[in-house]
Amino acid sequence: MAYERCGPQRQSGGVGRGDGGRGTAVAGRRSRGRRSRDGGRGDGGRSILAGMSDVIERTETLAAEPAYALGGLLGVPVPDLGGGAGLPLLWHWVYLLDRPAQADLGPDGHPVRGVLPVPPAPGLRRMWAGGRVRGSGVLRCGEPATKLTRVLSMTDKVGRTGPMKFVVVGQQIVQRDQVVVDEEQDVVYREADTADTAAASADGLADGSPGSDAPDAPVIPAGDGEREIPVSPTLLFRFSALTYNAHRIHYDRDFARDVEGYPGLLTHGPLQALAMAEAARAAGGADAAGPAGHAGERYFEYRLVSPLFDHQGMIVSTAAGDGATTTAVRDRYGRQTARGTLS
Numbered sequence: 001m002a003y004e005r006c007g008p009q010r011q012s013g014g015v016g017r018g019d020g021g022r023g024t025a026v027a028g029r030r031s032r033g034r035r036s037r038d039g040g041r042g043d044g045g046r047s048i049l050a051g052m053s054d055v056i057e058r059t060e061t062l063a064a065e066p067a068y069a070l071g072g073l074l075g076v077p078v079p080d081l082g083g084g085a086g087l088p089l090l091w092h093w094v095y096l097l098d099r100p101a102q103a104d105l106g107p108d109g110h111p112v113r114g115v116l117p118v119p120p121a122p123g124l125r126r127m128w129a130g131g132r133v134r135g136s137g138v139l140r141c142g143e144p145a146t147k148l149t150r151v152l153s154m155t156d157k158v159g160r161t162g163p164m165k166f167v168v169v170g171q172q173i174v175q176r177d178q179v180v181v182d183e184e185q186d187v188v189y190r191e192a193d194t195a196d197t198a199a200a201s202a203d204g205l206a207d208g209s210p211g212s213d214a215p216d217a218p219v220i221p222a223g224d225g226e227r228e229i230p231v232s233p234t235l236l237f238r239f240s241a242l243t244y245n246a247h248r249i250h251y252d253r254d255f256a257r258d259v260e261g262y263p264g265l266l267t268h269g270p271l272q273a274l275a276m277a278e279a280a281r282a283a284g285g286a287d288a289a290g291p292a293g294h295a296g297e298r299y300f301e302y303r304l305v306s307p308l309f310d311h312q313g314m315i316v317s318t319a320a321g322d323g324a325t326t327t328a329v330r331d332r333y334g335r336q337t338a339r340g341t342l343s
Helices: 065-074 195-203 233-242 253-258 269-282
Strands: 056-061 125-135 144-159 162-175 178-190 226-228 298-304 315-320 325-330 336-342
Touching: 065 233, 065 269, 125 269, 144 178, 269 298, 269 315, 269 325, 269 336
Parallel strands: none
Antiparallel strands: 056 144, 125 178, 125 298, 144 162, 162 178, 226 315, 298 336, 315 325, 325 336
C-alpha cells in the first residue's frame, strides 16, 4: 500500500456509460445500471463503472512525450506510437492528470479542496491499496481522450491502527467514442499516525497485514524471471513529477521521517503496479496494440500488500500460468510488497 494523491478536475454535467470497452460513452446522461460485483469480469458486457453518479470529466489530446518519459524512467521500450501502436496497459496514469493549484495543497502535498473522492475528514491520510484495470482496444497518442471519474463505494472498517474508510474510485477513458480503459482504484483513508501507528504502518499495512524485514536480513539477489529496478530519490522524484504527485513522502526524506515516521522514502504504489505490468509485457502477456490498431481485452488486478521504502530496493517477477500471468514485487530481502495477475 502506498500513499497517493487525489486532485480536482473540472465538473461535467453527465456520465459516460460503457459496455465493457466496446460501446459508446455518452456524455450528459446518467447511467442507471449497476456496478458488476466481480470487478467487471464475466458481467455480460456491462462496464465496471455502470451505475455511478457525480462524474468529474477531463479531456485532453494525448501527446507522445509523457509515454517516452515513462519508458525512459522505467528503462522499457516504447511502442511505435507514430505508427499507430497503442499505449501499454497502465500507461494512461501519466495522462489526464489532476493539476490542483498550489493554494489547494495541504502541508503534506495532498489537495485539501475540490478533490474526488472528497476526504472524509480533515487530516486523514490517503493510501493507494490496489485496483483493477481493463484495457479494451487501443489508446492512441495524438488524439483527444476523455477521463470520467466517480466514487463507486465507501465502506467503514476498523484495522490494527484504528478506523479506516475504504473508497473505490472508478475511472473510464474514452477515445473515438469507445471505452478504452475501465478502472477501479482502491483507496484507504485513516487517521494520521501516532508514534505507535507509524511503527505499525512501517511494519505492514494499516489493516494488520504482515511485512517486516529485519535490519540484518540477508540480501536475496534477483534470480531467473526477476528484474531489479534500482530505487533512488531521483527515480521517486521523477515519477512524482511525471504523475503530478506532490505527496512529500516520496521525495522529502525529512518529512517522511520526522512527520510520517517512516524509515525512508516511500516507493509509489502505481510505480510498483507499472513495474509488474511491464514485467508481464516483457514476458509477452501485455503487449500494446500494433500498427493495425487492434488489441484484445487485457485485465490486470493488483494489490499493494506492504510498504516499500527506497533503501529496500525493488525486484519484479513474473510467472506464466493457465491463461494468466502472475507478477509480484519484493524487496531485496525477499519481502513481498505487491502482487498482480494479468489475464
